[in-house]
Amino acid sequence: MKRSGPALASALVPVSLVVTWQLSSTSSSLGLLSSPAAVLAAVPVEVGSGRLFLAAAHTIGVALAAAVISVAAGTVGGVLLGLRPQIAAWTASSVDVLRTVPALTLIPVTVLALGPTLGAEIALATYAALWPMVLNTAGAVGSVHPRQFDVARTFRLSGPATLRTVALPAAAPLWLVGVRMSVTLAFLVAIVVEMVITPGGLGTALIRSLNAFAPERMWVYVLTCGMVGALFNIALRRTLAAAMPGHELAPSTYRVGTEFATARGLVPVALALIVWQVAGSPASLTLPPPSQWFAALAGLHADSSLLPAIGHTLTTYLGGLSAAAVIGGAAGMAIGSSRLIDRTVSPTLDFVAAIPGAAMIPVVVLILGPNPISGIVAVGTIVAWPILLSTAAVRRAIPDVRIDMSRTMGLSRPRQWRSVTFPSSVPGIVHGVQVTSGLALIVALLTDIFGSGSGMGRLLIESQQRFDAAAAWGVLLIIGVIGYVFSVGLAGATRVVNASRRRVASAR
Known part of the structure; x- marks a missing residue:
């Protein structure tokens, strides 16, 4: 009986999801x-x-x-x-x-x-x-x-x-x-x-x-x-x-x-x-010299397509990543706090997390339509899973004695969450965001192409269709700089969080 209980609970989640899916599919708004x-x-x-x-x-x-x-x-x-x-x-x-x-x-x-x-x-x-x-x-x-x-x-x-x-x-x-x-x-x-x-x-x-x-x-x-x-x-x-x-074994965080x-x-x-x-040859169709990249970017800026594209992609990227941090962090803390919830949803989460994020983009676009909102939803939904898993792992690692001490002190549940659970789970959220920031940028670019039809992703595809290698390299350069800047910033945030934890631990 001890084994059948968790097995039944874990089967309840996918069955409920399939039933909900079946009922939702009959709705005219989700045809x-x-x-x-x-x-x-x-x-x-x-x-x-x-x-x-x-x-x-x-x-x-x-x-x-x-x-x-x-x-x-x-x-x-x-x-x-x-x-x-x-x-x-x-x-x-x-x-x-x-x-x-x-x-x-x-x-x-x-x-x-x-x-x-x-x-x-x-x-x-x-x-x-x-x-x-x-x-x-x-x-x-x-x-x-x-x-x-x-x-x-x-x-x-x-x-x-x-x-x-x-x-x-x-x-x-x-x-x-x-x-x-x-x-x-x-x-x-x-x-x-x-x-x-x-x-x-x-x-x-x-x-x-x-x-x-x-x-x-x-x-x-x-x-x-x-x-x-x-x-x-x-x-x-x-x-x-x-x-x-x-x-x-866990993934290395070594840089x-x-x-x-x-x-x-x-x-x-x-x-x-x-x-x-x-x-480099200025006449090259694939490897034009960098000076031509900047000339092509100047042309895109002159026809007012570069800055709106950058703004659109950044909005999708940052909006989706922020939503993923909130959703994944909250769900991860809930799963990590309860063994029953963990056993119930973990098998389903393992399967969903195994679905490559890119495969879900057509689903989101088909349901919500090709608009900017679908891009943010796609990024937030796809990127939330790794953040959830990272946060849940960190939450499980919180010593029980720390939770018991907060109860002994008479702290209410909201106070326990503010004083112990959330601060202890922040490193998991930050690490999850750091690990998935690259994936979030990929999803944002894909939604530019298949969703809203604008943004940096669309500029990349249009440059390919025009056989304009200089513009393609120029847009690639901007995207690379964006990815590098955010990667460095998130790595710095991780170091700050870890240093803060060490100071708190040493003070105790």
């Missing part, structure tokens, strides 16, 4: 929502035609190919950065700049160079999946205790032998986490790229269903994305558990060369731009 019965009827049609299998095989193949390449390249790069602080000192900020550039913004220039091909999709997914491997490997290798290397030198081990017997075994836990993150990110970006350049796959099927106003078919592919994502997560979790039994992240770390990017300017 485009379709119904679970219609979605279920569409499954054999898509399976029988072979479209579902081909789409899933295409996306999975791209994700795995990109993950293999990124794991190999990221491991090499991460080892170099972790073992050679001098290299990290001169590259840290450049790595931060490159990793905050959403792969979505590279689609126009990649398509101009390679065309809307499978190679372009794999290249973009690899770019996105590369950085978790670099960061986790560098962080793990860099944290190996110096005494271990001293022992290796005492035994006169060669460099390769030291790497093989000391550095890599010590880096294995975080390296495996990096592999998991890379596979997940490659799957997400593959769907995003397929939605924009439509070479095939689940993303292409989603957009075609949206354009055909076929919500039941669209839901089939959304749920397929969720099932594939969930299977990836289960397989990778079991791999991690088998490889590192007894270890609770390459944090102590060196200064202006000199931007030297590689600056040198690359200078060489590009000197050697």
